[in-house]
């Protein structure tokens with residue numbers, strides 16, 4: 001197997017441990033500690049608890065300019081519990097969380113990038129400072145947003161990262177800005193049959209909010225998204241009028257100013273619901289993150305490294321493993337998905353039909369378009385030129401936040417993806433260090449794209465990282 005040496009065995013164990021811990025945003029205590037310990041074992045000095053976040057950390061190596069940051073993640077998702085290596089939906093009995101977005105791989109891949117880059121710097125006697133940045137709470141909490149807001153990247157020249165995927169490509173385009181909040185309603189409890197006239201249902205207010213927002217959907221931009229989850233139903237007794245209830249909202253739009261306006265409209269719906277049924281509303285602003293600013297200069301350097309180094313190779317055994325998961329999807333559905341910016345869609349579709357998993361570099365055209373979904377990488381990309389790649393870690397068909405991704409999160413396929421991502425990031429950083437003009441060009445590009453817009457963090461200065 002590919003990881004038959006000490007470094008690889010240790011990294012594989014780290015991957016498995018992070019998968020087992022599956023800790024959600026700002027609660028990644030064991031995960032962050034395992035990564036810090038790993039880095040210390042390799043001889044690095046680690047700073048724990050940076051920018052008021054217990055589970056954020058960094059390790060720094062080298063000296064002088066340029067300063068290159070490699071971003072790591074490790075948080076899991078609630079509602080994504082799943083047994084490993086089983087090709088059917090099978091939640092674990094003792095856990096509700098799971099690595100549904102592959103952030104444990106992201107963390108391991110980023111660490112490998114840091115180790116590989118250190119090796120390159122030593123061997124080639126390069127001048128550069130490299131930082132491995134442990135960024136907590138990507139899924140909810142926005143660790144990177146606090147880092148960007150609080151000036152962590154002020155001395156950084158370039159930020160590089162990656163995300164596990166089911167194709168290998170250079171990530172391009174923007175992603176949505178997002179505001180997350182809670183609407184907490186207070187009503188009056190009473191006997192639902194005996195004295196309903198005395199009650200005021202907080203749960204009704206939640207439902208009225210959701211209904212109002214579902215009507216609002218028809219009158220918003222097509223690049224906007226609104227999602228909710230009821231976080232407190234006010235109890236499980238239908239014969240008690242619910243005195244309290246709460247719903248959590250994610251509001252997304254293509255830019256910071258736009259998402260602020262849409263958020264205000266959603267808040268008005270909640271205010272209207274409270275007015276309608278005589279309940280009290282508390283709006284709890286949780287967090288916000290801005291859109292991603294793409295950087296074609298960096299994308300090109302990533303592309304060159306990808307073309308030079310190729311993609312992971314798979315054994316027959318791995319292909320058979322991937323097939324079990326691919327078979328849980330309807331291939332026609334997969335073929336009808338939109339493959340944005342892919343240069344040769346025909347080739348990709350042929351590969352989807354013929355192969356169990358993506359086994360070639362999927363070349364893409366650069367794009368400025370805003371795609372659905374959000375990441376706190378957005379805040380980083382506003383303050384420092386930033387780019388990311390995707391590396392295949394799963395079978396075809398699997399998509400983020402699916403049980404299939406969780407189930408494949410300990411496989412050798414996903415490990416190969418993480419290790420390969422590290423190698424490509426390190427090679428890209430090497431090119432940048434050796435060609436300072438590319439770093440200047442990337443900075444110029446960021447400046448041009450922003451024009452007269454200033455970075456405005458959506459989280460107010462006085463809000464500290466938190467878990468509600």
Ligand SMILES: [Zn+2]
Pocket residue numbers: 101102103138163
């Ligand atoms: Zn993710």
